[in-house]
Amino acid sequence: MSGQILIVDDEAAIRRLVRGAVERGGLTADEAANAAEALTYARRPGCELVLLDLGLPDRDGIELIPHLKALDRTVIVLTARDAIAEKVAALDLGADDYVVKPFDTDELLARVRVALRRHNSSPAGHDRLRAGAVEIDLNEHKVWRDGELVKLTRKEFALLAELTRHAGKLLTHAHLLRTIWGDGHVEDVAYLRVAIRALRLKLEVDAASPSYLMNEPGIGYRLIV
Amino acid sequence: MSGQILIVDDEAAIRRLVRGAVERGGLTADEAANAAEALTYARRPGCELVLLDLGLPDRDGIELIPHLKALDRTVIVLTARDAIAEKVAALDLGADDYVVKPFDTDELLARVRVALRRHNSSPAGHDRLRAGAVEIDLNEHKVWRDGELVKLTRKEFALLAELTRHAGKLLTHAHLLRTIWGDGHVEDVAYLRVAIRALRLKLEVDAASPSYLMNEPGIGYRLIV
DNA sequence: CGATTTGCGTAAAGAACGCGTAAAAACGGC
DNA sequence: GCCGTTTTTACGCGTTCTTTACGCAAATCG
Numbered sequence: 116m117s118g119q120i121l122i123v124d125d126e127a128a129i130r131r132l133v134r135g136a137v138e139r140g141g142l143t144a145d146e147a148a149n150a151a152e153a154l155t156y157a158r159r160p161g162c163e164l165v166l167l168d169l170g171l172p173d174r175d176g177i178e179l180i181p182h183l184k185a186l187d188r189t190v191i192v193l194t195a196r197d198a199i200a201e202k203v204a205a206l207d208l209g210a211d212d213y214v215v216k217p218f219d220t221d222e223l224l225a226r227v228r229v230a231l232r233r234h235n236s237s238p239a240g241h242d243r244l245r246a247g248a249v250e251i252d253l254n255e256h257k258v259w260r261d262g263e264l265v266k267l268t269r270k271e272f273a274l275l276a277e278l279t280r281h282a283g284k285l286l287t288h289a290h291l292l293r294t295i296w297g298d299g300h301v302e303d304v305a306y307l308r309v310a311i312r313a314l315r316l317k318l319e320v321d322a323a324s325p326s327y328l329m330n331e332p333g334i335g336y337r338l339i340v
Numbered sequence: 341m342s343g344q345i346l347i348v349d350d351e352a353a354i355r356r357l358v359r360g361a362v363e364r365g366g367l368t369a370d371e372a373a374n375a376a377e378a379l380t381y382a383r384r385p386g387c388e389l390v391l392l393d394l395g396l397p398d399r400d401g402i403e404l405i406p407h408l409k410a411l412d413r414t415v416i417v418l419t420a421r422d423a424i425a426e427k428v429a430a431l432d433l434g435a436d437d438y439v440v441k442p443f444d445t446d447e448l449l450a451r452v453r454v455a456l457r458r459h460n461s462s463p464a465g466h467d468r469l470r471a472g473a474v475e476i477d478l479n480e481h482k483v484w485r486d487g488e489l490v491k492l493t494r495k496e497f498a499l500l501a502e503l504t505r506h507a508g509k510l511l512t513h514a515h516l517l518r519t520i521w522g523d524g525h526v527e528d529v530a531y532l533r534v535a536i537r538a539l540r541l542k543l544e545v546d547a548a549s550p551s552y553l554m555n556e557p558g559i560g561y562r563l564i565v
Numbered sequence: 566c567g568a569t570t571t572g573c574g575t576a577a578a579g580a581a582c583g584c585g586t587a588a589a590a591a592c593g594g595c
Numbered sequence: 596g597c598c599g600t601t602t603t604t605a606c607g608c609g610t611t612c613t614t615t616a617c618g619c620a621a622a623t624c625g
Contacts (some may be wrong), residue, residue: 199444206450211458212437213447219424225431233436233458268600285480306602308584315585323585332583332610333494334481493611531613533573540574548574557572557621 119161120144120227123153123176124168124193129216133166133193136220140228150174157183158298163234164227169194169205177205184209189230193218246282246340247327249318251275258318265317270295274310275318278328278338287335311336344386345369345452348378348401349393349418354441358391358418361445362452375399382408388459389452392435394419394426402430409434414455418443471507471565472552474543476500483543490542495520499535500543503553503563512560536561 119142122133130146137144145162147153150173157165165188169176176194183190192205195216202213211233212226244251250259256272258265267275273295278286292301300306311330315322329337344367347358355371362369370387372378375396382390390413394401401419408415416437417430427438436458437451468477475484481497483490492500498520503511517526525531536555540547554562 199446202447203450206447206454211454221424222427222431225428229431229436270601303602304583305604308586309602312585312587330584331481495612528613529572530615533575534613537574537576555573 119163119231121147121153121156121162121165121188123147123150123165123171123179125149125170125172126168129168132220133223136224137166137227139220140224142227142231148172150176150179153179154182157186157188162188164189164191164230166191166193166223166227167210168192169196169201177201177208180205180208180210189234191226191230193223244276244279244282246279246338249275249279249327251279260318267317268313270310271313271317274307275314278336282338282340285331285335285337289335291335307336344388344456346372346378346381346387346390346413348372348375348390348396348404350374350395350397351393354393357445358448361449362391364445365449365453367452367456373397375401375404378404379407382411382413387413389414389416389455391416391418391448391452393417394421394430402426402433405430405433405435414459416451416455418448469501469504469507471504471563474500474504474552476504485543492542493538495535496538496542499532500539503561507563508565510556510560510562514560516560532561 120137122130122137122144123146124130124133125148127148130148134144134146145156145159147156150171153165153167153171156162165183167176167179167183167190169192171179176192180190180192190210191212191214192210193214193216194201197215205213211230214223214226244253248261250262251257253276258267258272258275274291277291277294288304288307289301291307292303295310296303296306311328312322315325315328319325319327327339329339331337345362347355347362347369349355349358349371350373352373355373359369359371370381370384372381375398378390378392378396381387390408392401392404392408392415394417396404401417405415405417415435416439417427417435418439418441419426420441422440430438436455439448439451467479468475470476473486475487476482478501483492483497483500499516502516502519513529513532514526516532517528520535521528521531536553537547540550540553544550544552552564554564556562
């Protein structure tokens with residue numbers, strides 16, 4: 116299972132220090148020592164935030180920022196370089212925050228929390244989302260329909276969560292497959308069909324004529340609000 | 341007219357400095373010298389982001405954070421207090437960033453841009469195109485004619501999108517065939533005819549005498565704006 | 566000036582596709 | 596080894612796409 120936070124730094128000591136801070140906050144972490152590894156881990160579903168050192172052996176970390184943002188990951192740059200120009204460049208490229216080494220682990224953790232708070236909840240605050248009769252708690256991994264608790268499997272929940280986060284929007288097969296099953300399964304539309312059906316059976320009034328989880332033939336699925 | 345940015349600081353010199361930075365970035369600003377004023381300005385519609393000094397004469401700025409967040413304003417704390425505990429407290433109370441004085445105005449502006457980018461990107465980027473009575477949303481794969489939703493198939497949509505992207509311009513058979521059907525079907529003009537007809541039936545007032553999807557004999561098609 | 570060609574619109578039939586559905590096989594945690 | 600979950604496979608059905616054919620008008624040509 117992949118962690119929520121990805122720590123990218125070539126020095127093992129730093130990685131350990133950061134990981135300590137992150138785990139103290141109850142979060143899970145992966146580690147990468149170079150740019151190539153970083154991209155591999157960042158692509159894994161479940162990865163939300165990347166703590167990025169700029170001084171990597173194979174590539175300048177700053178080049179990674181656009182790639183990470185394209186994956187919809189939050190990026191906090193964590194580096195010894197404190198030149199203003201560098202900060203501005205990183206932030207303008209899409210970085211969400213910029214912390215200069217040496218840093219305090221408490222402050223880092225606080226900034227990580229800020230970033231995650233934002234990432235997980237567009238209507239700022241709680242991690243409860245509602246779309247129509249369905250309510251979903253992202254932290255508690257619980258789902259209600261008309262106030263009644265519904266039991267979902269992990270995949271079902273992940274799929275519903277992704278659809279709910281972008282309620283009303285059309286999400287492509289590829290997007291859903293990538294976010295929930297990972298890069299290797301972008302073509303496995305069958306997974307999606309089976310999972311969607313399971314959700315419909317549990318959430319729709321009549322699974323045979325859905326009014327909530329809608330299909331856009333050839334494109335993807337959309338959750339109606 | 342209220343500005344997008346509210347600068348809260350009891351020192352006029354600081355306010356002027358910050359305002360300079362903000363306006364250099366093409367943004368407008370209001371100023372408040374104490375907590376009471378700050379709340380008044382923050383309540384005004386159009387205010388998106390508050391740059392908040394913590395050392396205010398009437399109240400501790402940190403107490404303002406929850407109020408500002410309740411108004412759904414982005415908050416960047418901008419203060420001389422650099423105690424870690426203070427940073428963590430402010431961030432956990434809902435502040436979006438924390439910048440310690442003395443700060444560099446370029447970095448501040450970059451952080452303001454980051455915050456605004458985020459603030460404005462939640463009601464996500466519609467890329468919608470319009471050509472005459474027809475409006476088309478490329479992300480949502482939806483098309484309206486005179487405000488009324490029209491249902492298109494994939495190929496129809498792709499064709500209309502390509503024509504709309506280059507509205508008014510003449511697109512050759514080969515170009516359209518290549519972009520929608522791929523390299524292998526550059527010669528299959530029949531596809532194009534069938535698809536164009538389907539679009540006309542759905543979008544034109546009278547498909548038999550088109551006024552919107554025009555043919556340029558021997559060359560290609562053009563969408564009239 | 567009439568015959569022929571060329572390109573377009575139109576219609577309709579068959580093939581291919583995508584989806585829903587079901588159920589069996591493989592997997593993984595306890 | 597068992598039970599719930601996930602993956603894999605298969606089939607029917609409706610929709611969409613492709614293919615083919617024909618009529619018509621304008622352009623081309625003898």
